[in-house]
Amino acid sequence: MAQKYTRPVVAPKPEEKKMQPVQFIFDNSNYKLLAISVAIVVLGFILMSGNTDIYSNTKIVIAPLVVLAGFGLAFYAILKKPGTKA
Template sequence: MAQKNTPIKESPQEGFVFGKNNYRLMLLSIIVVLFGFMLMIGDTDIYEFRKIVLAPIIVLAGFAIGFIAILKK
């Protein structure tokens, strides 16, 4: 039995899944989330505007940046 010598199709090598901008956005995301958590700490009043409004908004913005960094092509 003779076998046909068919060339094997090789898939082109893929690069990294994320590009340079994706990693920059992820780093920015981590920094923003950490900054938001740092705003939540302290010895002042627990019901201060900074702790119950501003810091959670900044943390959510950091998570949104991370979400965008993952989905961006």
């Protein structure tokens, strides 16, 4: 049996669509925290650099803790929910 051809039904266009503002995943505060965390990681690597006294307390203990703190802050900046504006 032959099938009958029917045109697809097109929904009528609404007169006016309400435009909603685009909501980004990250807020301005997230980007600031992320930039600060990158600066902290860079500072930690600067503290680790150099070729004199490789067994100094700064290079072995303090610099790795600064780098880990920077990575922790970056992790927090990514997972932080942006503030809701009502």
